[in-house]
Amino acid sequence: xxxxxxxxxxxxxxxxxxxxxxxFGIDAGEFFSLVxxxxxxxxxLLRMIAGFDAPDDGDILLxxxxxxxxAPEQRPIHTVFQSYALFPHLTVEKNVAFPLQMKGKxxxxxxxxxxxxxxxxxxxxxxxxxxxxxSGGQRQRVALARAIAxxxxxxxxxxxxxxxxxxLRELMQVELxxxxxxxxxxxxxxxxxxxxxxxxxHRIGVMDHGRIEQLDDPARIYGFPRNKFVADFIGHCTIxxxxxxxxxxxxxxxxxxxxxxxxAPATTGARFGQQGWLALRPEQLRIGRPGAFADLPNRxxxxxxxxxxxxxxxxxxxxxxGGVRIEALLANSLPGRVHFFEEGEPVELAWPADVGRFLxx
Ligand code: ATP
Numbered sequence: 001x002x003x004x005x006x007x008x009x010x011x012x013x014x015x016x017x018x019x020x021x022x023x024f025g026i027d028a029g030e031f032f033s034l035v036x037x038x039x040x041x042x043x044x045l046l047r048m049i050a051g052f053d054a055p056d057d058g059d060i061l062l063x064x065x066x067x068x069x070x071a072p073e074q075r076p077i078h079t080v081f082q083s084y085a086l087f088p089h090l091t092v093e094k095n096v097a098f099p100l101q102m103k104g105k106x107x108x109x110x111x112x113x114x115x116x117x118x119x120x121x122x123x124x125x126x127x128x129x130x131x132x133x134x135s136g137g138q139r140q141r142v143a144l145a146r147a148i149a150x151x152x153x154x155x156x157x158x159x160x161x162x163x164x165x166x167x168l169r170e171l172m173q174v175e176l177x178x179x180x181x182x183x184x185x186x187x188x189x190x191x192x193x194x195x196x197x198x199x200x201x202h203r204i205g206v207m208d209h210g211r212i213e214q215l216d217d218p219a220r221i222y223g224f225p226r227n228k229f230v231a232d233f234i235g236h237c238t239i240x241x242x243x244x245x246x247x248x249x250x251x252x253x254x255x256x257x258x259x260x261x262x263x264a265p266a267t268t269g270a271r272f273g274q275q276g277w278l279a280l281r282p283e284q285l286r287i288g289r290p291g292a293f294a295d296l297p298n299r300x301x302x303x304x305x306x307x308x309x310x311x312x313x314x315x316x317x318x319x320x321x322g323g324v325r326i327e328a329l330l331a332n333s334l335p336g337r338v339h340f341f342e343e344g345e346p347v348e349l350a351w352p353a354d355v356g357r358f359l360x361x
Contacts, residue, residue: 001064003028003186004049004154009058011044011210018044019055020210026154026188031180033189033197036207037233042190045207046156049188050079062153076153082162084143086131093118093127096145103150117145120179137168141175148183157189161196173199194234198222206230227361231279236315238326242278242358244270252358254278258324262298264356276360284355285328287316287341293350302326304345309338316341318349 002025011019018041026032034042047053049060051072059066067075078099086095093114100110118124121141131139140160147155157176161169177200180187191197197204198218205215206229214226225231228239245261246253252264256278264278286293293299302320309332316328316339328349330340341347 002026003030003063004188005059005061005064006045006049007059007061009045009048009055009060011041011048011053011055018210019048021058022210022212023058024205024212024215026186028153028186029184031177031187031189031200031202033191033201033204034207035191035194035197035204035234038192040207041210042192042207043158046079046158046188046190049154050077050156051075077156078147078152078154079156079158080140080143080147080160082159084131084139086139086142086146088131091128091130092123092134092142092145095131095142096149099146100149105150113149117149120148120182121145121175135168136164137172140164140172144176144179148179148185151183152185154186154188157187159191160189161191162193169196176200198234206233208233225279225357225359228277228279228359231277231357231359236282236327237279238282238324239277239279239359240324242276244272244274244276244358247272251353254358258320258322259298259300262356263353264358265354267358267360269360270358274360276358279357279359280326280351280355282315282327282329284351285326286350287318287328287330287347288350290346290348292348296350297353298356299348299350300326301346301348304341304343304347306343307339307341314339316347318347 004026006022006024009019009022036042048055054068060068096114096117097110100113118127121144123141126134126138161172164172201218203217204221205212208229214221214230221234225234231237232239240256240258242254242256244252245255247266250266252266252270254262254264256262290301300320302318304316305319306317308315313329313331318326318328326349
């Protein structure tokens with residue numbers, strides 16, 4: 001039995017169906033992320049789990065029992081918001097102590113617990129500081145400490161890292177993973193940053209227009225997206241129209257108006273004549289001078305029209321005949337070079353038979 005179960009939940013605001021018959025379970029001790037574009041319904045779903053809002057249809061269960069009739073403060077579920085929501089006039093230790101005092105814990109038990117959670121989030125030396133004396137990352141850790149102080153069963157995190165700069169965000173990701181592992185509290189993490197979800201979660205629910213499009217572990221979400229939306233939203237992808245021309249065991253032959261005949265791994269349910277899409281990740285493509293990849297089954301020629309150097313890798317944007325643009329990645333293993341191919345230079349892109357993904361919708 002999952003710890004938390006969302007059962008056929010729908011929510012409308014006026015005529016807008018924001019959550020559309022959503023069902024899934026989250027296991028005890030799981031780091032679960034909901035990811036999707038702005039407005040897809042992530043926060044609405046989270047607010048219903050917390051009890052700040054209620055579904056029009058369906059049920060939300062904890063340990064197999066409905067919690068819809070339970071007030072938010074009675075649910076063993078806490079929320080950490082992007083805005084931290086700290087009390088500015090209270091010190092760090094008083095902020096963290098607040099929910100414990102509200103629950104009637106003794107002064108002694110509260111003190112001991114505050115000391116312990118501040119140690120967990122590495123803020124013991126800031127106990128007497130006020131929020132305005134802390135950095136963004138430290139404030140976020142105080143908010144976390146306060147949310148975990150009385151050991152909720154579930155911690156909801158609504159874009160908690162969105163306000164932090166890139167370096168701090170990465171650091172906090174590592175800390176959150178560690179904290180979740182150490183405490184064993186179930187985390188439900190909401191983000192529109194797909195890289196964050198991939199880096200942190202045991203499982204990810206990818207949402208669009210109030211529905212879960214795919215629910216899987218990060219490697220499957222990235223490696224085996226179920227449809228065009230997931231392939232496009234998670235990571236980078238070139239997606240072109242494709243029709244199945246032949247199925248030969250584990251291989252599909254696809255005709256594509258833009259790339260000609262290519263092969264791709266067979267996907268379950270693909271059938272002859274089916275129309276769909278071929279998705280290719282930039283790191284799956286090899287880029288070289290014309291004729292460089294005679295040994296690979298899939299090859300196309302084009303010209304470099306742009307490149308993007310980000311230190312460890314360079315992304316080349318290659319324009320094929322007919323105007324289609326494909327992204328290919330090249331790792332910059334030799335230091336001091338920004339690019340290997342000039343703008344306008346003819347190149348060949350190639351990929352082996354076991355990469356690429358045929359998507360039916
Ligand atoms: P973001 O990543 O931008 O925070 P989200 O995926 O969390 O987006 P929600 O905040 O759940 O999206 O909003 C989903 C949709 O529901 C949006 O179109 C929003 O305008 C609408 N919405 C949310 N709350 C209300 C409300 N109280 N009244 C009317 N419409 C609402």
